[in-house]
Amino acid sequence: MYVADVTLRSPEDKKIDDLANLQLLLQRRGIFVEPMIIVGEYATEKKKNVRNVKVIDIEDLQLIINTLRKGNIEEARKVIG
Numbered sequence: 434m435y436v437a438d439v440t441l442r443s444p445e446d447k448k449i450d451d452l453a454n455l456q457l458l459l460q461r462r463g464i465f466v467e468p469m470i471i472v473g474e475y476a477t478e479k480k481k482n483v484r485n486v487k488v489i490d491i492e493d494l495q496l497i498i499n500t501l502r503k504g505n506i507e508e509a510r511k512v513i514g
Contacts, residue, residue, distance in 0.1 A: 436466040443476040444488065453484035467514075487514050 436459065438444070438452055452468040459466055469487040472479075476490040489497075493512055500509040 434464075434466050435469045437469045437471060439471045439473075441473040443472055443474060443479050443490075444470050446482075449479065449482050449484050449486045449488075452486050456486075469513075489513065 436452065436455055438448065440448070448470065452470060456466055456468045467487065468484075469489060470476075470479075471494070472488060472490040474491055476488050477492075480488045480490070482488070489512070497509045497512050500512070
């Protein structure tokens with residue numbers, strides 16, 4: 434299960450921290466989720482963040498859509514992670 438945030442611009446470090454902190458809070462309550470931020474533009478630098486929050490940017494979204502159009506659901510899932 435994922436906890437996700439959707440934004441148009443590359444996420445600031447605070448947004449990444451907030452989502453990672455939410456993951457920890459839920460984990461303490463026995464709810465295990467993967468944090469993810471979906472971005473409507475390129476966010477290459479934010480993909481490798483110290484909090485291990487998955488960042489899916491426009492490039493990833495295009496790859497997912499193109500892969501799904503080819504009928505390859507498993508490959509699209511790999512992009513999501």
